[in-house]
Amino acid sequence: MRAVVLDAYGGPEHLAVAHVPEPAAPQANAVLISVTAAAVNPVDLQTRAGLHAGHSRLQPPMILGWDVAGSVVAVGDDVTAVRVGDRVVAMSAQMATGRGTYAETVALPADITAPAPASVPLTTAAGLPLAGLTAQQALDTLDLPQGATLLVTGAVGSVGGLAVQLARLRGLRVVAQVRHTADAEEALALGAHEVTLTVEPASGGPGVDGLLDTAGLPRAIGTVRDGGRVVSIVPTRRPVEERGITVTVSHVEQDGERLAELSALVDRGALRLRTAKEYGFGEAAEAHRALAEGGMRGKLLLVP
Ligand SMILES: NC(=O)c1ccc[n+]([C@@H]2O[C@H](COP(=O)([O-])OP(=O)(O)OC[C@H]3O[C@@H](n4cnc5c(N)ncnc54)[C@H](OP(=O)(O)O)[C@@H]3O)[C@@H](O)[C@H]2O)c1
Numbered sequence: 001m002r003a004v005v006l007d008a009y010g011g012p013e014h015l016a017v018a019h020v021p022e023p024a025a026p027q028a029n030a031v032l033i034s035v036t037a038a039a040v041n042p043v044d045l046q047t048r049a050g051l052h053a054g055h056s057r058l059q060p061p062m063i064l065g066w067d068v069a070g071s072v073v074a075v076g077d078d079v080t081a082v083r084v085g086d087r088v089v090a091m092s093a094q095m096a097t098g099r100g101t102y103a104e105t106v107a108l109p110a111d112i113t114a115p116a117p118a119s120v121p122l123t124t125a126a127g128l129p130l131a132g133l134t135a136q137q138a139l140d141t142l143d144l145p146q147g148a149t150l151l152v153t154g155a156v157g158s159v160g161g162l163a164v165q166l167a168r169l170r171g172l173r174v175v176a177q178v179r180h181t182a183d184a185e186e187a188l189a190l191g192a193h194e195v196t197l198t199v200e201p202a203s204g205g206p207g208v209d210g211l212l213d214t215a216g217l218p219r220a221i222g223t224v225r226d227g228g229r230v231v232s233i234v235p236t237r238r239p240v241e242e243r244g245i246t247v248t249v250s251h252v253e254q255d256g257e258r259l260a261e262l263s264a265l266v267d268r269g270a271l272r273l274r275t276a277k278e279y280g281f282g283e284a285a286e287a288h289r290a291l292a293e294g295g296m297r298g299k300l301l302l303v304p
Pocket of ligand 1: 041042130131153154155156157158159160177178179214217232233234235250251293294295296
């Protein structure tokens with residue numbers, strides 16, 4: 001089969017299409033997925049550059065990619081919840097599992113897959129798993145009560161854009177922080193109640209109850225009220241605790257059940273997925289360069 005293989009840690013030029021052996025028949029609790037699309041995420045760029053080499057059990061040559069949407073082509077003997085022909089999405093923690101999704105076929109444990117939303121193309125659905133689970137799990141960790149005020153930084157980014165929508169669904173009052181004035185309209189369309197370009201403390205008010213930092217802006221803790229809660233998803237830019245505020249770094253975890261909930265929200269029209277651009281496998285290096293440049297408003301997808 002064809003796959004995008006990283007031949008050595010370094011720049012995007014180390015990504016190239018190669019022919020690799022097909023995965024073997026799935027193990028008892030696994031499924032084989034024919035990949036329709038794999039999304040490109042910041043973690044893929046970090047892994048490519050060797051930033052996670054110290055805690056990855058893999059070394060190049062390897063196949064990158066956490067997000068996948070596709071069709072099930074084989075199931076292991078013990079799999080009952082997934083059938084051949086099912087449209088599925090999944091997030092594979094590539095560094096830990098060794099199962100990269102930039103490939104024509106990938107074998108994954110059945111319990112990390114979920115039904116793909118039926119209301120959107122499978123390519124679009126590939127943008128859901130990693131960003132959606134990250135947003136959902138970070139909001140779980142924040143655990144703010146209904147009516148509380150949440151500031152989301154990077155609010156039109158992949159995780160931020162889904163976090164704004166999910167926070168609104170949880171009954172939070174959402175303040176969206178964006179980098180450019182032109183992004184304000186998008187943030188409001190995603191459900192933000194209010195948009196800000198800065199992360200400076202508001203003068204006069206008590207501050208927000210919670211902060212979800214997806215943009216890596218540790219000084220944004222200054223906008224949080226005394227005793228409030230902060231969750232960052234950027235471990236290298238963790239805010240320093242102050243004024244009784246709790247600070248937690250959230251790391252996304254594989255979870256087929258939560259992913260199924262997110263798929264259902266998409267099908268209810270409650271969660272909107274945004275695609276910026278689709279690339280062929282042969283253009284993987286270009287997709288990595290585009291994500292690194294920033295300014296993407298929606299996912300970049302690799303299509304075999
Ligand atoms: N801990 C975890 O489990 C986990 C999971 C997923 C992601 N992450 C990390 O979370 C971060 C976001 O991921 P993502 O997929 O959402 O990336 P993304 O789609 O690139 O979104 C990041 C957003 O932050 C904005 N931003 C960056 N610097 C900013 C600044 N100084 N001021 C305002 N906005 C700024 C970006 O704006 P521009 O596009 O204009 O630059 C973009 O809208 C990445 O660092 C990623 O590695 C961690």
